[in-house]
Amino acid sequence: MLKTLALLALLPLLALLQGCETMPVSLGGGLAVAASGISPGVVGTLATNPCEAATAAGYTAVHMANKQTIKRLAEGRITAAQAREVLSKVDQALLALDASCPGKAIDPLALAIAKRRIDELNQTKEAAYAR
Amino acid sequence: MHVDLAREVAKSIEAAAAAAEQAGETEVDLADVIKAAAHASRDELAAAIAAAEKKPAP
Numbered sequence: 001m002l003k004t005l006a007l008l009a010l011l012p013l014l015a016l017l018q019g020c021e022t023m024p025v026s027l028g029g030g031l032a033v034a035a036s037g038i039s040p041g042v043v044g045t046l047a048t049n050p051c052e053a054a055t056a057a058g059y060t061a062v063h064m065a066n067k068q069t070i071k072r073l074a075e076g077r078i079t080a081a082q083a084r085e086v087l088s089k090v091d092q093a094l095l096a097l098d099a100s101c102p103g104k105a106i107d108p109l110a111l112a113i114a115k116r117r118i119d120e121l122n123q124t125k126e127a128a129y130a131r
Numbered sequence: 132m133h134v135d136l137a138r139e140v141a142k143s144i145e146a147a148a149a150a151a152e153q154a155g156e157t158e159v160d161l162a163d164v165i166k167a168a169a170h171a172s173r174d175e176l177a178a179a180i181a182a183a184e185k186k187p188a189p
Contacts, residue, residue: 052162059169066172070179080183
């Protein structure tokens with residue numbers, strides 16, 4: 001029963017991660033997370049308020065961009081200067097995302113800016129990777 | 132989701148779950164976990180860039 005509840009609790013995560021356009025979400029991925037040894041009694045809710053739910057996809061996109069850039073830099077596929085361009089956009093996106101939930105309430109303008117910053121991050125990232 | 136990212140997310144959730152258990156709590160807020168992971172990986176990227184810039188040019 002607890003395991004079922006834990007899996008159900010992860011379903012909103014899957015829906016939110018769909019905002020990550022380069023990484024389509026599959027139910028199998030979420031189940032893999034649930035099956036990775038996490039105690040079902042500890043897995044809790046995804047978000048305690050709509051604001052956290054609205055920003056989770058953005059934070060995931062930023063996290064993904066960071067990890068991809070670290071990997072490409074380590075492999076010598078991009079230069080430090082290109083990685084620094086991505087980092088600059090990451091900082092702007094994180095600043096905007098962090099400003100989107102003042103006092104656990106959604107700031108629509110800040111959220112719109114955050115979405116724009118994430119678009120810019122993705123464009124900068126793709127341009128750096130294509131060079 | 133790419134399997135590498137899935138593993139990263141799973142690791143973050145596992146770490147948060149372990150910390151919550153140690154603290155005697157029974158719930159983990161996954162949104163907070165993702166937010167913290169994004170900030171932590173940002174710092175990793177900054178450190179990786181600094182290390183790359185220190186390397187002598189070939």
